[in-house]
Amino acid sequence: MGGFLHLYVGQEAVAVGTISLCDEDDQIIGGYRTHGHALAVGLTMNACMAELFGKATGCSKGKGGSMHFFAPDKNFWGGHGVVAGQTPLGLGLAFALKYKGVKGCCLCFLGDGAVNQGAYHESLNLASLWNLPVIYIVENNRYSMGTSLQRSSVYRKCLAARAEGYDIEWDRFNGEDIYEVRARTWKAIQRARHEPRPSVLEIATYRYYGHSVSDANAKKYRSPEEIERHRKLHDPIQLWQKRLLEEGILTADQAAEMDEGAAAEAAEAVRFAEESPLPQKADLFSDVYYEVDRQTRAGRTGRYFFND
Amino acid sequence: MPVITYRKALNDALAEELARDENVVIIGEEVAQYNGAYKVTEELWKRFGDKRVVDAPISEAGFIGLGIGASMLGLRPVVELMFWSFAFVAYDQIVNNAGCIRYMSGGLVNLPLVIRGPANGGTTHSHTPESSLANHPGVRVVCPATAYDAKGLMKTAIRDNDPVFVMENTLLYGETWEVPEEEYLIPLGVADVKREGRDLSLIAHGRAVMTSLKAAKILAAEHGIKAEVVDLRSIRPLDEEAILQSVRKTHRAVLVDENKPFCAVSAQIAAMIQEKAFDDLDAPVQRVCALDAPAIYSPPLEKQQLPTAERVVEKVLSIA
Structure with missing residues (x-):
């Protein structure tokens, strides 16, 4: 596996809680830490793992990699590598929904490191100005790469409160409780679908691994104790499991079975990815131009590629 | 019409x-x-x-x-x-x-x-x-x-x-x-010969096409040189065949381009011509680009910074 890899482990309740509220008209787009969102919209582990391995069977045919998973058939529009670059795109998805008269919304995910980019602020202004059904979900895991929130952003109450300047409704809540995530996000979805108005949600969360493979040990800018404390006390999956066990909805055996099932599925995905074919050299030049792929008259007119 | x-x-x-x-x-x-x-x-x-x-x-x-x-x-x-x-x-x-x-x-x-x-x-x-x-x-x-x-x-x-x-x-x-009243479409990737000629090809896009046409008139009237003017119209996709066809006919090319010279569209065309029509050339491919500085405000100089018909004529006379 090469290139970039930004793991989502620790933030699961955010993607699952929010995306589980979507229906067939709602659209989803995110940044580069979107493996969780891809699985939540229903991409298979096989398709995701094969993409990480750069295989032709990957969800983007091995052309996008870790940061660029796509599944438009599941209303999932990527997977975008440049911080906050997806925020105007999410705006556009919402614009298209409203233009077509569809009562859907767009969930646009970004990290706490994205909130200082101009594209995000331009998006907030346009979202409010044009009453677009977009929900910006700031997954605040407290570190933009190795720079803590305190060293990167100024704010009064919280990052989401900056939305007040754009007359946008905002909310901030804890992302370790999936029920809380769903309940609070639902209000924003209703607002988007029915008014329509945008929202900014800031969801407190935590990532266990480094920003990417570049700081896989992740110990330079935060203590091992901090990570351990989150794993023990704030892990969203463990907390949900505990609650389901206490409520008698889930048994310990069932939980263990689900764990094993997921591990087996992941192991099978690795096997699938390893055994899958690589894209061929000729595949370099497909998926660049629509008309060229289809060899229409337009696609056969003029020179498109300038290889030696 | x-x-x-x-x-x-x-x-x-x-x-x-x-x-x-x-x-x-x-x-x-x-x-x-x-x-x-x-x-x-x-x-x-x-x-x-x-x-x-x-x-x-x-x-x-x-x-x-x-x-x-x-x-x-x-x-x-x-x-x-x-x-x-x-x-x-x-x-x-x-x-x-x-x-x-x-x-x-x-x-x-x-x-x-x-x-x-x-x-x-x-x-x-x-x-x-x-x-x-x-x-x-x-x-x-x-x-x-x-x-x-x-x-x-x-x-x-x-x-x-x-x-x-x-x-x-x-x-x-x-x-x-x-412009005709009835509907028409122009495919992307098809160049257009705006003026036929046999002595030299002026290859341009955008407003530089107009500059080239002016230069071609002067060349014909004052120097007896019949310049062909090829309008690229589309940069990508690019109509390479039209460029090569013209160069093979005239054996000389001056590329007129309002880009700054470094990595300009004309740089790509020049590379392509020497690669694919080297034996057809009777002279080096020449370029007339915007003068290589940020765009100046002063109006008289601004006019000189972009390719002018005079600069094109001068460049043509250096190889024809």
């Missing part, structure tokens, strides 16, 4: 495509109520209303990105840049998103989007980014030189299923040409 301005030809193209396809939506600064900074969208808001012709705030990264996102869901946004020089504040959207999304999604996402506007002007408003934008596989770049081409290329661009960047020219907006 009616004679109309380059501006009106673009306006007609936009109006016809708005009427033809309800997914076409025009977005940009001052495009609606103000009638367009250069009046290219004149009367369109009155005719098509708020939904189809949308005034955007000065927020290029925001509304260009919005156009790209909306195109993913099947709209056909035609986004106006008041000047192509403003593309630089939206460069991430244009290059990383419009240019790469189709590829990095494995062909699952299509972006039927047009970005258009003038690519000339004063210092910070006068960049000609066709060379740098055409550097990105995944996008198409066209530079119409006449009203006829502007209309036909714009209509094709709007119907195209990939991002197309149309680069216009404020100095051409008021010029007039014959």
